[in-house]
Amino acid sequence: MKDYTDHDRERWAPEPAKRRDRTAFERDRARVLHSAALRRLAAKTQVASPGSDATADNVQSLRTRLTHSLECAQVGRELGKSFGCDPDLVEAACLSHDIGHPPFGHNGETALDVVARDCGGFEGNAQSLRVLTRLEPKSFAQDGPPLHGRSVGLNLTRAALDASMKYPWPQSEAVNGKFGVYDDDTDVARWVREGVVDGQTCFEAQVMDWSDDVAYSVHDLEDALVAGHIDFVRLADPAERRLVAATAIKLYCDDADLAELEERFAALLAEPYWPDRYDGTPRSLAALKNLTSTLIGRFCLAAEDATRARYGDRPLTRYAADLIVPRAQRLECALLKGVTAHYVWISHEERRARQRDLLVELAELIRRGAPGTLDPAFRSAYLEAEDDAGRLRAIVDQIASLTDASAVARYRRLAGQD
Incomplete structure (x- = not known):
């Protein structure tokens, strides 16, 4: 250290x-x-x-x-x-x-x-x-x-x-x-942030952020394939890739244009490690794992090489450097996230809307019965709050702490649906 x-x-x-x-x-x-x-x-x-x-x-x-x-x-x-x-x-x-x-x-x-x-x-x-x-x-x-x-x-x-x-x-x-x-x-x-320039992130935070993007983009793609939301045949269709690229631009990379992203998408899918299909057999599972590990290596090594090219071999910590990720890999990462967003989020919007409604309604049910509807840890914060904003924050903290299942269960109990 x-x-x-x-x-x-x-x-x-x-x-x-x-x-x-x-x-x-x-x-x-x-x-x-x-x-x-x-x-x-x-x-x-x-x-x-x-x-x-x-x-x-x-x-x-x-x-x-x-x-x-x-x-x-x-x-x-x-x-x-x-x-x-x-x-x-x-x-x-x-x-x-x-x-x-x-x-x-x-x-x-x-x-x-x-x-x-x-x-x-x-x-x-x-x-x-x-x-x-x-x-x-x-x-x-x-x-x-x-x-x-x-x-x-x-x-x-x-x-x-x-x-x-x-x-x-x-x-x-x-x-x-x-x-x-x-x-x-x-x-x-x-x-x-004492002594730090406003808005500047430390090197370790930049490493964390890119690691999050890499794991998120690659593993969510893997899960979407395993769950049957998408398949490799659809990704081979240029028309489908255009739709995915448009989603990626909207959500993750608004500095890119459609032609650039389509070109990058086609080049990425042309790499030899992409399987032809996924059918749940041991060989296709192994091929899928090889895909994810290869993509993670591709994204991490690109950042490592580009950063070392700028800063050399010295240790890079805190505010001594910025992580350099080549544009090509940033766009590839955005495209993979765009695949999941397009085939999982957007196509399941009705279910997602019900989830949002449940949380909004749960907040109102908790507010009506507060502080008794709050767990002890959040009840004390509610009672000690100096104003309505502080009491609302305690309610939000309570809901944010819940799991998916416990949010549904609490809503049903407070709504009298048990």
């Missing part, structure tokens, strides 16, 4: 010295790995809702938000290590990056942003910071200023929190709707 300073290893609330000989970043990783918030991701949507019909009939289980986070962590740990980053630090950031995601994944984010419009909105990345520094009950600061005995969540190091922040700015400075800090969490964000 010679490239990290005492400033990087500092925790928001000071802690007594520990007896066991572990690094600060090893402790960070362990704290995230053992957290209840991380475990709950096992029952939150990635491609298909856990326990849904889409998963029940498959021999190979589809991914959840937890398995995605674990795979992101594996990709990030190895990529970060290749640059000289502390691998435990990068892994802790990757494990943390989705820890604030609500029921039904990004679809749930959309619904809760509507619910939370009077208390600053909802954003999964901002919620992750809130979980790590407030909602996951592991550490409390001592009484007295500046923290006055409040919960400090997992009390991770400054470097670990910084590495987990994709969008280290408040809603007032949101970029394309993305932000990473709620107004009432600006105190900890200010501490994390």
Whole structure:
């Protein structure tokens, strides 16, 4: 950890010295790995809702938000290590990056942003910071200023929190709707970002972000193929590829034009490692696994080579460099995400709309019966809130903590449908 300073290893609330000989970043990783918030991701949507019909009939289980986070962590740990980053630090950031995601994944984010419009909105990345520094009950600061005995969540190091922040700015400075800090969490964000240029992300956060994109794009494609949402024959059709490319431009890469993306898509699919079909047999499963591992290697090595070409072989940590990802690989990654969006999200919009409606209605049911409809951890926050916005935030925090199944069950119970 010679490239990290005492400033990087500092925790928001000071802690007594520990007896066991572990690094600060090893402790960070362990704290995230053992957290209840991380475990709950096992029952939150990635491609298909856990326990849904889409998963029940498959021999190979589809991914959840937890398995995605674990795979992101594996990709990030190895990529970060290749640059000289502390691998435990990068892994802790990757494990943390989705820890604030609500029921039904990004679809749930959309619904809760509507619910939370009077208390600053909802954003999964901002919620992750809130979980790590407030909602996951592991550490409390001592009484007295500046923290006055409040919960400090997992009390991770400054470097670990910084590495987990994709969008280290408040809603007032949101970029394309993305932000990473709620107004009432600006105190900890200010501490994390002490001495840093506004809007700049540390190198470890950039590694985490690209690892997330790589794992997300490749593994969601694999799950969509296994679940039968798409097949390789459809991807071979130029007309279908054009539709996918249009979706990718709309959602992920609005700086590209259709012709450029279609050309990149055709070139990627022409690579020899793409299987002709997937039929669930052992050989096709092996071919699919070979595809995913080859694509991950393609994306990571491209970033490693381009970054090393600029900065040389010296260790790259914190604010010493920026991760360089070639445009070709960024577009390929966007295309793979576009495949899942086009064939899974858009084609299942009716079900997704029902999920959003359920969360909005659940928020109203909880509000009507609050504080009794809140779990004890969120009930105390509701009762201690100084205004309606604070009480609404407690309700939103409660809903965001739920799994897909527990959100449905709570809605049915409060609506009298049990």
